[in-house]
Amino acid sequence: MMMKTNKLYHRSGNQIKESALASLFFAPFAILFCIFVIWPVISAIYYSFTTFSVVQDPIWVGIKNYRYLITQDNVFLKALTNTLCFAFFSGILGFIMSFMVAWAIDGVKGKMFFALAFYAPSITSGIAMSVVWLYFFSPDSYGFINNFLLQNGFIDSPLLWTKDPQLIMIIVVIVSTWMGMGNGFLAFLSGFQNLQSEIMEAARIDGVHNRFQELIYVILPQMKPMLLFGAVNTVSTSFGIYDVPMTLAGSPGPENASLTLVGHMNDYAFNRLDYGYASTVAVVLFLLTFLVGRLMFRILSTKEE
């Protein structure tokens, strides 16, 4: 600490000029970041302690919103369970699968083609993709899956994929896992390309003799930064899931079956005109994402970092 102040104190004029110039270049980002990220976060935290309908002034209510959220809001719990469930499957499952796929594709001819094929769903809008999937899971006899099952006599009447609370979960997980796969995928693929062949060779001499051992003892340790990036990325997108379940089954859906945290937030903000409570949900969502992100860091980060 001392060192730092000293250093600052002893700055020459040239250095000050330099840092002023640097600030100038940094300023556009800093200003925009403050306006569009820092300020909304702060105001959201403020509003979470108020009751606020946008069209009227906010009223300070203290921790009432938080108290209600924790003690009374059953729907929030439902939304949280749903989100965690989606996050678990589409996050963890998608994470593992995208790693496997990247591993499989690496070294295959026409890698770029496969890479594009796997990445495309992630950059397409969730709404568009869900519409495509609705062809499969349409709850009438037209739906591909229902049609197949009907044709082969597995079922007698079409399954209500997007209407039956018990089935909605399944299809949302399938669709969002498929979509989430691209998230870490590119990072993994580039990670595979940067593997050092010397280490591989050394490992082979030391007795690694199949690809699995290679994967576990050589590749994974080298890939930690990419894994970390992929994990944080996947978790944060999974917590933000909204448009897929909304398009597939509507939000909140029958019996709140397709309600996620973001859905819950939107519901309060735009249907119930209660921005205060919506901000509370947003703050909780923010904390949750942040904590899980830290957890990922803890698990995956190397000692040097």
Place this chain on the structure above:
Amino acid sequence: MNKYKKILFHIIGLVVSASVLFSAFSFPTYAGDKLIEQYPPIESDIDYSNNNVYYSDYCAKEGSDATEKVIVPINNAVSSDGNSHIKNSDGIEYFDWTDESIEWVEWSFEVNEDGYYNITVDYMALPGSVASPTRALTIDGKELFRELRDIQFPRLWTDKNEPTVDALGDAISPQQLEVEKRQLRRITDSMGRYTEPLKIWFAAGTHTIRFTMQREHLNIYSITLLPPVESLSYKEVLEKYKANGYKEATSSGAITIEAENALEKSDVVLQRQYNSNPCAVPTSEGNRILNTIGGANWNKGNQTITWKFNVSESALYKLELRLYTKYSDELNIYRQIAIDGTVPFKEFENYCFKYDGWRTECLQDENNEPYLIYLSEGEHTLSISVMTADYLDILCKLEESLELLSSDIQQIIKVTSVSPDSNFDYQLNKKIPNLLGDFEAIAKNISSQMTELENIIGEMPSGANSLLEIQYRLEMMIEDPYIIARNLTYLQDSETTLSTWISAFNNLPMELDYIHFNAPQNETENPQATFFQHIWSLCRNFIQSFSKDYDVVSSSASQETQNTIKVWISRGKEWGTLLKQLSDEEFTAKTGIGVDYSILPAGQLGTGGVMMLAVASGTAPDIALGLDSAVPGEYGMRDVALDLSQMEEYDEVKSRFTNGTMIPYYFNGGTYGLPETIDFGLLFYRKDILVDLDLEYPNTWNDIFNLVLPTIKRNGMDFWFEGGINIFLFQNGGSFYTEDGKQSDLGTEKAQAAFKMYSDLYKVYDVPYESNFYTRFRSGQMPIGISTLSTYIRIKEAAPEIDGKWDIALLPGIVQEDGTVRRDDFVTGTSLMIFKSTKMANEAWRFADWYTSSAIQKSYADMLQASIGSSAQWFSANREAFSLLSWTEKERKIVTEQLELVQGMPTVVGGYITARNLENARVRTVIQGMNYRESIEKAVEDIDLELELKREEFEQRLKYD
């Protein structure tokens, strides 16, 4: 004597007690008279045995055309009410059909010569709605063929004025004006299926002809039987030209008609259109100009556009059209072309245009020799009408297949029930012996019709694949009849596919830019926009989009007004433009208050949308129109909407609507909005099918549950219900909330009983929750159901084949303790709201007052119909304007009576939660099988929690304020 008396007395006593006994056990029936009356008597005096005969079969019979005309004496009319209704004006006698009660009128006349005749009617359509007057014709008490069921007598329309330009420089479509004049018309079919007027055989002797009312009014001046005229072939006409020594027009003698400047149109929807193509004449410089006519609306059989033009040189001309036919379905387009009302030669009776983009096409024969038309010096008219004749054969054959398929499906359902066990072998081929034969016939028919279509068009339209798939699947089922049962839903869907295709053949649109009568030696010029021209016009429009505000509707007249109110409309642009026209003429001119309109995309004016942000940022308008009926209440409770009950003459304005319609706008003693349009439930039923099934008109829900549902289910048909628990709740005397609006009232016995009825419909009776009622009602698979006014319009406008076979009725009700039947109904709709932030509350209120008044609502409804078409029916919430819409007298009685019984959803703090929890309750009971009582109780619990919470929030605010 005494003994006999005693016996008689005993007998009477027995009869009386028996009848008392029976009546006690018999079903509770409605005591009133008007409902029973609604059920139509089966028309027994007309012979419908030719139900399945089409005109093509009828006229194929041997027989020669008549040679002399027969005049039907107009003044010996006999009408259904016994009066003659013959009027006389200026010495001209005519049959006056303005009286609603005239169901039919009949004339008898003498024919001296056997032969085919054209029936020619001299008529004048009387102002009413925009629909064409339609009548059914029967000859000698017999319907000779199907097409006679709906014979149309078109109105004539013209532009009221030349198009004007609004402040943005965009043209405004002119209003349509009905031309009231007599028309002489040889009757044709209503769909344009036959190129010639209908020929009807009359043997020598006395005959009667009866016109039966279908819709709209007309006066009949004369009826004549004329000998049919056979058009000459072009070859014969050409020889005539030569014999007369007609010469070809000189190269400078070309005549150009801008197609948008039409003289008369047979349908109000045929209007000037805007085309931005760089080769369109006149060419748009970026602004909207009306430079073409027709388009997607000029698609139905017999729609005719007529132009007037002057010829300065008597000579032979070739005809060139600048046109566009590249619409969906990839079908060829057909038009009939007539000069001065007559088709010049056979080839023009049904001229074919290929599926293609903008081009100038010279009308020519297969050797590319232009058809020449002789035009004498002076004024002429050109008429072009839509024809569907070439598809007639395919159409009829596919219709036959459709009917066969429908009856097969019903037979299958009788064996398998609606949801068959897919692993059970029903042995359908043995139980329904004709089934496989039918399937084979259908598959063969589809395949041969598709080949036929390919021959006509030259290639297979891509959409035809869905038909080929039906053929393929049917063949698979023939091979393995075991799979038929599990394909039941597929078969039902095939019905829809087939009927969609059949309607595609009746949809042949064309857009016209200009018409040339050119000298034969001149080249036909066919300008095509180059790639760069297209790019340029795209760029220009893109650049313009930065400076031009497309959402603002303002008028041509730069009105000098000090106070202008701002109105937001959440509807299509046409709605805004028309309202602007109306308010310029009727409101601003009289009050001096200007009105500025902004168009917002539909749905943007919900509770959470743009409007909320506008309020928050202080840029809200003065009035918003087109809001969902729940919105004003929600904003009212948040102190954003103005309390209208404080305004002058509020009571008068309020009395324009029924009490039930106003319910959603009340909150806490204030009124925060006014209804604009309404939609509510009605009972729809197919008369023909109910008669077949021997069913009575269902008067109560008991009738539906105990008689209708079992019977139609047994016959493989289904019931349709659209409306939710509201209907049962209201009819049971229940309500959504307690008196103070603080708690849900759905926990009461009445509400629970209502919920049980509602959920039983799906759970016990397996009524489909999602389905296409319109299609199934047409095909007869859902012969009865409850749907809304929008469905009424759809069936009325787009299901001509069941015209007259269906009807609407009051909702079935629930019998109350005192024996009366309650038929309460729900109502939804759109509304308007005045913002509290407005600085011109009084001006805004005057606008609202003006806008919701009967006269304005009626004119607005008419204008919408005229410029957008009958599908844009404006169901005004104003009860007087509503009753003046184009109903038949019978329908008017029903809808106005039902309107008095509607109830809206009351507004309470947190009310949005009710619908959501009711849906959850339905899912719990119907899908997950929870007991209805438990399910509704959970809903009540959830609703109450939310209501309490929300109210707490509001009380806090009150304290704060």
